[in-house]
Amino acid sequence: MNSIAYQDQILPIEQVFRDPVHDYIHVQHQVILDLINSREFQRLRRIKQLGTSSFTFHGAEHSRFTHSLGVYEIARRICDKFARSFATKVEDDGGWDDSERLVVLCAALLHDIGHGPYSHTFERIFETDHEAITVEIITSPETEVNQILKKIHFDFPEKVASVIQKTYPNPQVVQLISSQIDADRMDYLLRDAYFTGVNYGTFDLTRILRVMRPYKDGISFQVSGMHAVEDYVVSRYQMYMQVYFHPVSRSMEVILDHLLKRAKKLYEDPDFEMLGSVSLLAPFFRNDFTLKDYLKLDDGVLNTYFTQWREENDAILSDLATRFLDRHPFKSVAFNSETDLPVIGHLENLILEAGYDPVYYTAINNSYDLPYDFYRPEQINNRTQIELVEADGSLIELSKASPIVAALTGKVRGDERFYFPKEIIKPASISEVNLFEPLFNEFTKYIANGAIKNPTTLQEELD
Template identity: 80%
Template sequence: MTLNYDAEQLLPIEQVFRDPVHDYIHIQHQLILDLIDTREFQRLRRIKQLGTSSFTFHGAEHSRFTHSLGVYEITRRICDKFARNYPEKKSGDGGWDDSERLVVLCAALLHDIGHGPYSHTFERIFKTDHEAITVEIILSHETEINKLLKAVASDFPAKVASVIQKTYPNPQVVQLISSQIDADRMDYLLRDAYFTGVNYGTFDLTRILRVIRPYSEGIAFQISGMHAVEDYIVSRYQMYMQIYFHPVSRSMEVILDHLLKRAKELYEDPEMHLHFQTDLLIPFFNQTATLEDYLKLDDGVLGTYFTLWREEKDAILSDLATRFLDRKPFKSVHFVDKQDQPILEKLTTLIQEAGYDTDYYTAVNNSYDLPYDFYRPNQLTNRTQIELMYPDGSFVELSKASEIVSSLAGKMRGDERFYFPKEFSKPKTMKEITLFEPIYQEFKQYIKNDAIIQPTKILEE
């Protein structure tokens, strides 16, 4: 089908989406409206933004769709401010070239188009890559998105894809979508804070949009707005520590990981077989999945399979499906370093003695994040550091101007946890008490206050 409209044309009257975070999402281009209406973009309505976090924070039911609209809206506002306050007057002067508006708006809208159901867990099991799939959706001649983008120009899909791949020649465009303070991060912090019901992720977006500005190497922030940027960094740190790395959310992710792994193992074993049909997952079990196969999946599809797997004859698959659907998280304890390894091995042995397959009922899970980083010559890869601009046009890197950010910069934050069945550490029913009592008494001596401890007798052994 050949599109016969001017893809850069503005709508006669802008359309809006009501949004709890940004009030209104303003749609001004016909192309943006048409991209939102595509099959590929509408699929994002059926994929949760925070995956298993909704098991911990019940309000976190928002979707990749709402987040993508939010990233678009922040980017649109920045473009408006750049065009009004910092327009390019001559080539190379560091000002904003508003002819870049459409490519950056499309990249903002489509940056998460390749995410699948429970994205990061799914990727680990089936070796997919949402960023690579995002690019494939944009470039594939089979997608509705590609057909729309080609209506702008034959090379326009490649331009949008290159922004997401961080190879687009204009660093201002790339940094608006992908940097240590970009439209993507600004939206998900505010949106995730709102839907999880916490205040950790809130920061002064209005002030940040007031002080953001383009320059020849990308984007910077006026020094007068340093405290707003500082607040953003701290908010991001708090969201990772309190929300994204929450032990219960990670527990449900561990169960999901083991559930999908078990299903894959059963499918591949000719003697075990899955009783219920899982047609939409077969290409992923076989590692023959196409883009079309991928686009058929969403949270609802996996949820339907999990419901069927409750009735599977395989006890492990049935139990894991039930634990996931009924929110029966594993328990976890924090451990410090390799000195705890002998105790981890002992705990695993005790769990195995109680009759559990430790491949599916234990896990070591680590979650770490770098709240902020700066350029270091000895590193192979570096994040784009945040630059503050003085009134005279000179720059200072954020952590050199802010003691708060300096205390967080360059340091990985997070923890490592050992997961095991909750009922194992806290037996409730008479059957559990009878089964676990001797093992439980030994097990609990290694754990205190949510952490592994070093009993004297272990040291003696």
Template identity: 60%
Template structure:
């Protein structure tokens, strides 16, 4: 409770878990705050299961040492402390790293979180931070919080499915928790629970395709990116003056921010600046502020490597129609690996999911499951070209009619093929 009541943790109430996804899924108003509480609760249930069913008898037996409970629970609760406003979009624009900032919040003596953790022991904040950066010596604790099937992912899949109103992210959490068990190398799953784990993998795959990679959400992210990019340009040209000057964003425009600067930001701060910028005389800043606040995303179409050659011409057509292509067009790709086998030579090796057989031997999940094997190592997603909705309409000025007609021909006549005929209306 002391950690929950710190200003650093309470700030998470003001940051949406799914960023701009609420523009598509109206119920997705849940926050990083509720997600962190959920990850804590799932981790608590893991600890309870391990302590009841797999308590350590002697050092080095690979079973659960309940002295690890406190560090595991604190890491679970605090794992997302470093997220900024609109989460990954903000991170991409300003080059921040939410995991690095999470560790700094935990280990910086100036924060309330640090002072609470240090009451346990002077080195306890560093222990909690080491769980988040995967250097903590007990792999069971690390895998509770970060692995291919961890408390973080299990909570956000179920929570996001519930709040978006979709059914894709549902799986049997109770069953998965029941078949989890510790071993010397981390966490494994009993063979009789393999189908529940398969269901989780498929649910995750579906959520990425249907919710996290939704083309309209990505269109709103493009709008947000271009809005903040334009504000930064105006600031650098000394044109963003009072009352439009975003004092709390200036350290980020100048790339000279500190932890206190970062903790002052949340979704509401950015939205307040956007409200002001709706009245700013610069037409680009004004238009993108209006687009973001009033849900006017750019439209999009998928394209393939073979049709990328058409994009320069399409950008030129957008420019000919009176739109600045640097702002009113964009390429956006979203890809995910539903499941990946452990590869120690990769830049970011994944912890594979181990199935424990009745004789105690371990088998990697995809070697036992034909379903998981079919999607293992296969990146899924698409690459999209974003453009103004007006390019799909009928121009009132005959001067633009040939431009619009050529642009639409590239889309509808087979050059850039939509996945279905409704895609252009999304």
């Protein structure tokens, strides 16, 4: 086996991972097994795929590790199908060149390797970028991942990184990993639906893979499979509205955000000394972290600090840590920022009068998604549209063939919510009501059935 070039080394016995979504995940290449066993990839076992969503959907404990394996498996199946049915015969005929297989599989496996603990919240606080860090992990000579990829060729890490960066010259490869219907999205929809216990994200993966085919400028789908593709688009929309944008999950994210902000502020305060060490987070508080520092962090590290901060002398830090660990979410109401901002300002003042610092006990959270869009060349960050291929070989963009997708195309969906302590409208005890009953009554008159009342009426009341 040692005499065979590393990129051509096939495992003597195929390795498999038993998976609840794909049944078996098949590993045939030595390089893929080595990447899975690398230190950086194993770290993904300790990072939840859905962050704070497990506070709402208790089954959502799955990791970035399981998702990454799933993306790899879908990409592997696509490569097998393309090599079997659509292999290129002459140069530039739009067929599949199977020499691209290994770069596809490695990019699929490693596409999320740069995610940090509680990914998106952590990114906002410490101004990190998981895609940039993914590229750094792949290209840095300090990582095991880089050393493994270099065994294939000295420039192979850069090739894999360019797929992540969407600069790889073959659009088929890029679109398999990153497009409006790719291996990444297909796995996370099915996987997240399975672990959250909902049916919104389910769609016919087998049918979609069957009608998928390469063409010169990327990936297309046979028009006979249009209904499977439109079902995927609708499922993605429903998952965002019902799961990813769930108000309680966002509430816990708000608390996490404020908790980390408060800890950072206290660390920067020369007059405050934390009771315990924060050595693993210190480089991020100082904004001078290295890749080595980043790779030391996972969800467990942060949760350990949160447990430690319960006992801190700062009342806000201690309270926020307790709220997060014991799942005491903030309450929220939907509002319109174009008409209701005066009301929000008034509510913040009431919260301040009740003894809560609005900086740490209120938040405005926006969650919006564009379910589907067609290619718009005038936009900087345009999307690769989904193309259907007719029997004669001509292409038609999905929303032009599907009235269902047309109804979702180009329309941003989601909402804007104001978050605040639940105690303001539902005190924990009778004594608290007596303590700030006037404030309690004034606050609650602006809140009705989980949403801010008619803005015109509210403005009249404020006047």
